[in-house]
Amino acid sequence: MNPPPLRRIAHVDMDAFYASVELLRYPELRGKPVVIGGGRNATPELRPDGTRRFARLRDYAGRGVVTTSTYEARAFGVFSAMGMMKAAQLAPDAILLPTDFDSYRRYSRLFKDAVRTFTDRIEDRGIDEIFVDLTLVEGESRSLGLRIKNAVREATGLTCSIAIAPNKLLAKIGSELDKPDGLTILSMSDLESRIWPLAAKKVNGIGPRASERLAELGISTVGDLARADLGLLQESFGRTYAAWLARIAHGLDDREVVVSSEPKSMSRETTFERDMHVERDRAVLTPALTQLCERVADDLDRKGYCGRTVGVKVKFADFKIVTRDISLPVGVRDTANIRRAVGACLKRIELDRRIRLIGVRVSALERRSADNPDGPDTGPIQGELPFDC
Structure with a gap:
């Protein structure tokens, strides 16, 4: 055999997908720092002479987050999920464009x-x-x-x-x-030669906090991780995560390419550059959570699904993970209803520690009805949230 x-x-x-699509529309911006994530006020203005006037990041005011940026903007330290006001400090002269998900x-x-x-x-x-x-x-x-x-x-x-x-x-x-x-x-x-010299944080699943903890152990690269004592990793991260770290450091992964056309759930999550305080970092947490809801809604819309169960995942600075979900009477797929359901879930979590990751998940998926393609309105679900402004 x-x-x-x-x-x-x-x-x-x-x-740089979103930004690259925008550069097809505005080729005069090639080679310049461009940030995507502004609202309607960032729509370019066509001048009488046929040229365009573009908004600048320095003029932005609000609590939005960066959707993506060109490589020229990334050179200034501007990356996706960063607060727009912080991005404006790093690259005030960058061009600001609105998102166009269609x-x-x-x-x-x-x-x-x-x-x-x-x-x-x-x-x-x-x-x-x-x-x-x-x-x-x-x-x-x-x-x-x-x-x-x-x-x-x-x-x-x-x-x-x-x-x-x-x-x-x-x-x-x-x-x-x-x-x-x-x-x-x-x-x-x-x-x-190619993987072990990389910083450990380059591996998907090793976030900023885990990187810091690894650095405290003298582990900064994937190679360091491959040579690390498994017992030491277990003491710091627990048995399951330590075993995963050891496997990925040696390039081991037996996951199959999943071709199934019927997903069980759709989710998005983001790991913050630093641990977030629930009250003092509202200006980052609130728009980041809303953007996750927008991205899940976009995934649902693009693939033609709605979901009856909405959940939230919170990973705290001590690596403890808490999840909550809520089952709805009808399927939802729009940002507003997903956001309200996420709010109801968050009210059931004791947000008493700094947060390093948040995630949004919609499950119990069903194909969107042709008779009601926009999905129903479940009505108000939440009150004011701990970090909802």
């Missing part, structure tokens, strides 16, 4: 359809990224990666970064190594 073929998993990640969804469909011309073994991970199982697709990895990149560019006019590796863990890490417009081929033999 012939051995099974070696797995080839690709992670396809669009480069356009982002359209380009998302275009790039995914382009990849589907190679295989239907695709796991949708959001509007701008997918995993692709290329194990049974003919062609050498580098040549195949170039063909996929060219297909995406022809379909959208946008660039993507691709990594092809033996598993999802390495593919996800690899797609960041040569951004933007990168193509990275990894094997297990590349672990020591």
Whole structure:
């Protein structure tokens, strides 16, 4: 019996996706720091001479958060989920644009359809990224990666970064190594030279707080983590998380590419750059939570679902995780109803410690009714929240 073929998993990640879509619309902004996330007031103004007047980040006032930014803005330290006012301090002259989710969804469909011309073994991970199982697709990895990149560019006019590796863990890490417009081929033999020198925080699932705790143990890189004593990790992180850290440090990941077209839930979460105080950091927590609701609502709308159960996840600074959910009489898919349900869940959590992560989840999914495509209004659910302004 012939051995099974070696797995080839690709992670396809669009480069600064929302910002890149906007640059197609406003090509004069190429090479400039641009931040996406403003409201209607950030809509460019067309001058009589045909040129456009763009809003500047320095003029922003409010509690919004950055949706995304161009690489030029990231050079100033401006990243997604950052408070807009903090971003304005870092890059006051950056251009500010409003979000346009209709356009982002359209380009998302275009790039995914382009990849589907190679295989239907695709796991949708959001509007701008997918995993692709290329194990049974003919062609050498580098040549195949170039063909996929060219297909995406022809379909959208946008660039993507691709990594092809033996598993999802390495593919996800690899797609960041040569951004933007990168193509990275990894094997297990590349672990020591390409993965171990990386900062531990580069691994998805190791957030700022975990990185700090690892640094306290003298562990700053993935290689340090691979050489660390398992008992020491268990003392600091517990048995389950320590075992996961040891596995990922050695590039081990047996997760399959999930192609199922019927998801059980849709969720979004964000880990903060620092632990958030419930009262003093309202200006960051409240818009961040609302944006998570918006992103889940966008996922539901894009895939044609609504959900009857809405939940919230809070990870505190001591790594304790608390979840709460609420079952609704009818399915919801819009931001307002999801936000109200999340508020009801939060009222059942004792927010007595600093927060390092929040997440929003909608489950008990059902296909949206053709008779009521917008979904019902469940009415008011919440009162004022601890960090809701």
